[in-house]
Amino acid sequence: MKQITIRSIALHLAALTALVASALPAAAGENKAPAAQAPAMEFHPTQAPTQKTIGVLIFPGFEMLDAYGPMEMWGNLKHIPAAVWGGEEKRVSVRIVTISAKRGDVPSNQGPKTVAEFGYDDTPHLNYLLVPGGLGAIPLVRDQATLNWLRARAGKAELVMSVCNGASLLAAAGILDNRPATTNKMFWSKSIEPGPKVKWVKKARWVDDGTVVTSSGISAGMDMSLAVIGRLYGKDVAAWLERFTEYDAHRDPSWDPFAATAGLAD
Template sequence: MKRIDIRNILLRFLILPVFLAAAVPAIAADKKQPASQEPLVDLRPSPARTVKTIGVLIYPGFEMLDAYGPMEMWGNLKHIPAVVWGGEEKRVTVRVVTIAAKRGEVASNQGPKTVADFGFGDAPRLDYLLVPGGIGAIAQLQDRETLNWLRERAAKTELVMSVCNGASLLAAAGILDDRPATTNKMFWKDSTQPGPKVQWVKKARWVDDGTVVTSSGISAGMDMSLAVIGRLYGKDIAAWLERLTEYEAHRDPSWDPFAVKAGLVQ
């Protein structure tokens, strides 16, 4: 008959609770959802406590990326999970609307048309205003209705932004007088001509002057938008937008190789 070792049996009973105490937290940790698996996009966002409105001016011949690059960034703020904001109460939604002289279809420089949600006469109150550039901006420099509307709205808006030679329109309306600003480097001379009182900055991806922010050509509007969003709502919010759009933004406003290529600076 096999001899039963009472001491070994007792030792095993004593060790078992210790083993379980150590194993249970580890099992629980395994079952906890890793941070990398937390919801990255809020596909069905609830209404945010704070809602801002950004109006994007469009006109015949506007540059598509000037308008749609920034709209992509601002329009996706609503999909950022509350945890990124630091709590549900801190979430902000930015409503994006398009505005033209008259409501309806407006052809871009590239051809495709965009529907203007509002005309000058019925446009809603704006928190932010974005003015894209494009070949069509040249004709708008002589349009008093457009310049008057810009002047009136800029005076009532928290923040005015321009992309490319959209700055020409702001300059022609007097909005950039005595302010630092930049614009497209390839067409620098023509783009800056409407603003003799503007402190034009030749080498800049964008220039942030507080309530007025201007950017260089076309794609620079996305860098400017992310920089402004980061200033207003935090770097984590801007970084989330970069991740969502798979866009590697230039964070240095003085980064501007195109000024060198255009012969504006050495």
Template structure:
């Protein structure tokens, strides 16, 4: 595996009502790459973006002013219910997806990718409690009910909320090798579910 000679660029998308851990779980793991990664927070406009729970994230740059990224990270959350109908936002996502080396979603973030049309004909997964709604956003997507995360080409879609942490370690392994992910998990005192097929939550929610 040829690891990148310069830092990889990671853009994390914020929108009102994003789910906290969908964003910051993966960003903790990417952040532990240190000098090997540069993280930028993106939104329709720079500035504070609120979660439903209260805490706000701060967008450093607008989607429109952002170009090529090595990794685009798209979270879920209740705000996705509104953003699937935000044509300007979905259009920017589609543009960034076309230019990104890898595209990652967490939870209902895959509904946003589905609306952007970039998952058509691909395998993908999502939050288990919102699966029917997500499925309705992308009839041409091959939705996988039982998976911690699904890797299909350059697309990495994770199940609900905390699954994004496991997915991000899988994505890091695809770039920097498995040993890098194992080290990061140990630094974070995190027990990585390395098997992307591990998913006790599918049957808990009557799926698969």
């Protein structure tokens, strides 16, 4: 029988230790989160150093996704971890308020009602203004109370945005005069009627003119919102929102197959 010595036992233990050590990095790697995994969200966010208010105009017959698609994006800024912002001091949260001619329930084009928290006469200060579209916007292009309110609020806001034929309201108020803008493609001719002085862009998912940004029909409002958020707060912030909402955003503002479908472009 082979004699077992202290030396041979020591050599066997050393080999076993090396084998276990070499396996540890691989095992640790199995438990490590993938690099592409979305950062954790702030479930109970504290107040961000910077607070903004975005006012969403609603009216009987407004298009739900025009309003709620952008509200989903803006409203989730508060849940983004400080590391994504680049530090706690850079965090921004946006308070969303809904506004109509008068406070109360406002029916959408699809039926469900949304509560307007404020009327034209008691709207708080707005940093950003969002104007959705819908069939209900068509008669409002002749409503002087709405147009006067839009002029007053747009003049004080840092940023004005529209979705679909919400641009018709901005055009009727003169806010888009001599500016490039776009709107819904299926109802293009009707939508651009109130804006003879507007530089309408037929093929565009959205048009960013600095302090005024307009988007094409309905779902385009989400692409526009992410693009604006990325411009204001960084691409990492916009990318986090895309992952969180599981939305495959179009990042090219000239992407617009619906312009060709509507016969507006090749």
